[in-house]
Amino acid sequence: MKILVLIGNVPDTTTKIKFNADKTAFDANGVQWIINPWDELALTRAMELKEAPGSTVETIVVANVGRAETEGTLRKALAIGADKAIRVDADPLDAAYVATQLARFAGEFDLVFAGIEASDYNGNAVGGMLAEMLGINSVSAVSGLNIEGSQVIVNREIDGGSQTLGVSLPLLAIVQKGIAKEPRIPAMRGIMMARTKPLEVLQPVDAQPLTAIRTFEMPQPKAACRKIGEDQAKELIYLLRDEAKVL
Amino acid sequence: MSVLVYIENWDGKFKKISFELASYASSIAASLNVPAVALSLGKVDNSELSKLSVYGISRILNNPDERFNALDNQAIAKAVAQAAQTTGATCVVLAHNNLGKAIAPRLAVKLKAGLVSAVNGLPVSTEPFVVKKMLFTGKAFGHIEMLSAVKVLTLSSNSFGLAEKQVTASVEFFDPEMVDADFHIQIKQTNKVTGKVLLSDADIVVSGGRGMKAAENWAPLEELAALLGAGTSCSRPVSDEGWRPHSEHVGQTGKIIAPNLYFAFGISGAIQHLGGVSSSKVIVAVNKDPDAPIFEAADYGIVGDVAKVLPQFIEAVKEIKS
Numbered sequence: 069m070k071i072l073v074l075i076g077n078v079p080d081t082t083t084k085i086k087f088n089a090d091k092t093a094f095d096a097n098g099v100q101w102i103i104n105p106w107d108e109l110a111l112t113r114a115m116e117l118k119e120a121p122g123s124t125v126e127t128i129v130v131a132n133v134g135r136a137e138t139e140g141t142l143r144k145a146l147a148i149g150a151d152k153a154i155r156v157d158a159d160p161l162d163a164a165y166v167a168t169q170l171a172r173f174a175g176e177f178d179l180v181f182a183g184i185e186a187s188d189y190n191g192n193a194v195g196g197m198l199a200e201m202l203g204i205n206s207v208s209a210v211s212g213l214n215i216e217g218s219q220v221i222v223n224r225e226i227d228g229g230s231q232t233l234g235v236s237l238p239l240l241a242i243v244q245k246g247i248a249k250e251p252r253i254p255a256m257r258g259i260m261m262a263r264t265k266p267l268e269v270l271q272p273v274d275a276q277p278l279t280a281i282r283t284f285e286m287p288q289p290k291a292a293c294r295k296i297g298e299d300q301a302k303e304l305i306y307l308l309r310d311e312a313k314v315l
Numbered sequence: 316m317s318v319l320v321y322i323e324n325w326d327g328k329f330k331k332i333s334f335e336l337a338s339y340a341s342s343i344a345a346s347l348n349v350p351a352v353a354l355s356l357g358k359v360d361n362s363e364l365s366k367l368s369v370y371g372i373s374r375i376l377n378n379p380d381e382r383f384n385a386l387d388n389q390a391i392a393k394a395v396a397q398a399a400q401t402t403g404a405t406c407v408v409l410a411h412n413n414l415g416k417a418i419a420p421r422l423a424v425k426l427k428a429g430l431v432s433a434v435n436g437l438p439v440s441t442e443p444f445v446v447k448k449m450l451f452t453g454k455a456f457g458h459i460e461m462l463s464a465v466k467v468l469t470l471s472s473n474s475f476g477l478a479e480k481q482v483t484a485s486v487e488f489f490d491p492e493m494v495d496a497d498f499h500i501q502i503k504q505t506n507k508v509t510g511k512v513l514l515s516d517a518d519i520v521v522s523g524g525r526g527m528k529a530a531e532n533w534a535p536l537e538e539l540a541a542l543l544g545a546g547t548s549c550s551r552p553v554s555d556e557g558w559r560p561h562s563e564h565v566g567q568t569g570k571i572i573a574p575n576l577y578f579a580f581g582i583s584g585a586i587q588h589l590g591g592v593s594s595s596k597v598i599v600a601v602n603k604d605p606d607a608p609i610f611e612a613a614d615y616g617i618v619g620d621v622a623k624v625l626p627q628f629i630e631a632v633k634e635i636k637s
């Protein structure tokens with residue numbers, strides 16, 4: 069069985085977000101890039117599945133649609149333990165564009181992992197779009213996954229609870245928190261080995277984006293916090309009713 | 316032509332989020348000068364369905380097939396796509412919740428539509444069609460132009476609100492072409508949280524962080540939440556410790572919420588936490604550290620001990636409720 073893990077390349081979660089002067093482009097100056105947190109957890113789960121006793125997982129491939137600067141992130145995924153990386157050499161114009169690029173080769177895999185969202189543009193889109201393009205099953209908000217023969221047992225979150233499901237392969241699992249406990253950190257040996265692992269670069273196919281970011285804006289700065297003394301705490305509840313009018 | 320909205324139900328009932336979606340869809344429909352059509356799948360009483368007309372929905376399509384209750388995104392996306400095609404929808408609206416997020420991308424591909432998820436309120440303009448959404452998990456917003464003929468949107472809850480606009484509505488049986496093979500998933504077990512306000516549907520959320528010290532200290536926080544009819548949430552370390560369930564974790568790697576009122580008890584206000592709650596209309600912080608970053612995001616704050624403040628809040632809420 070072959071597993072594909074999609075890898076989003078995103079700014080470190082503590083990055084201070086800046087834009088160019090006319091607010092039409094993200095300013096990537098000085099930004100540290102990381103594997104999108106959910107993709108890192110997905111890769112960790114894929115590794116656990118491969119290492120499990122009696123596992124049928126042969127290979128784990130990671131893929132990204134991005135320019136050469138995302139290769140550091142792909143190398144990190146190889147260092148964590150993926151066997152091979154694929155990069156489609158194109159700007160990730162929008163989710164439909166990215167999914168179209170991935171659809172060229174994702175159909176060769178039995179199990180594909182995507183994250184619930186990329187932490188930069190919060191699209192919530194690529195995984196589901198890719199599944200639809202491939203015509204395969206997908207389950208979203210996946211917080212646990214095990215392989216039992218040709219069936220996959222999946223835990224997912226629903227609004228108001230959680231469920232355990234059985235689904236058949238091929239499957240695209242759109243994962244969230246819980247899919248693995250802690251993301252794996254590359255070990256020294258993994259980092260050395262990553263240098264010799266294959267990183268294939270593909271040229272993009274022709275596709276049109278269906279959405280385009282025109283401008284960015286920063287949130288309105290908040291007015292200063294109104295402080296109330298610890299002993300007057302009751303007063304705050306009255307303020308919420310009479311001043312803020314939210315009670 | 317139409318604006319189509321997919322309305323989920325919970326055991327045959329709608330929630331506030333359903334009516335917010337209906338209000339939102341009819342408002343977009345009005346600006347495009349087309350009717351607002353709602354689609355409901357699974358068993359829902361006619362009296363419940365017709366409530367949508369209070370929020371401007373003039374045509375309500377329903378299919379009571381119980382199989383839709385399995386929340387299978389493939390089956391539902393197929394049915395919604397057929398409804399969009401038969402009503403000539405140029406815009407399809409869904410909730411930005413677990414089900415909406417699962418359906419929308421599949422639906423967008425079927426309709427060759429662009430998708431923008433977690434849209435904040437009404438479109439900035441409809442010609443060109445530009446919507447506003449949160450980016451970088453709350454650190455910025457973007458204005459996004461949708462270039463396709465058909466548009467699919469998921470709406471951030473509480474970003475539009477309710478807007479009553481009573482119209483006369485027809486409730487029609489809708490019969491999408493479905494085959495057994497469309498229903499793929501086999502449900503082995505469902506655990507429903509009962510008697511609790513859904514976090515995504517809550518006007519008020521009461522949240523606790525590591526400053527609460529231990530799982531057993533949550534009783535007063537839960538009491539306050541119950542008195543206010545509020546949902547409960549927590550910071551990430553709290554759910555990692557197992558003090559609270561993972562479903563309550565809010566923030567960058569958890570849920571993003573935007574209630575009218577958010578209480579943060581013993582939460583430091585790390586940037587990854589704020590990403591999930593900064594769109595709340597009013598934030599109240601209680602923290603013993605005067606320099607905790609949560610006070611920069613808060614509207615009201617108390618520098619103090621949660622153990623001293625919580626009982627006073629409970630007492631005051633009891634007073635105003637009586």
Ligand SMILES: Cc1cc2nc3c(=O)[nH]c(=O)nc-3n(C[C@H](O)[C@H](O)[C@H](O)COP(=O)(O)OP(=O)(O)OC[C@H]3O[C@@H](n4cnc5c(N)ncnc54)[C@H](O)[C@@H]3O)c2cc1C
Pocket residue numbers: 081105523524525526527549550551552553564565566567568569580581582583584585586587588591601602603604607619620621622
């Ligand atoms: C990639 C990544 C993603 C993350 N995602 C999330 C996320 O989604 N959500 C999230 O919450 N965090 C997230 N985090 C973690 C985040 O960085 C913080 O570590 C976390 O939010 C801190 O939780 P806390 O405020 O409960 O705990 P702490 O930071 O330990 O703060 C506890 C606070 O309680 C106060 N306190 C202590 N005792 C009392 C008392 N008796 N009365 C009043 N106040 C008291 C203290 O002054 C302190 O400010 C993420 C981190 C990373 C690296």
Ligand SMILES: Nc1ncnc2c1ncn2[C@@H]1O[C@H](COP(=O)(O)O)[C@@H](O)[C@H]1O
Pocket residue numbers: 074075076077104106107131132133134160163166181182183184185186187189190191192193194195
């Ligand atoms: N440029 C990309 N290359 C590869 N995978 C991606 C890319 N962008 C997003 N993904 C995958 O799709 C998921 C959801 O991203 P998004 O739909 O952009 O929020 C991410 O967690 C990744 O798994």
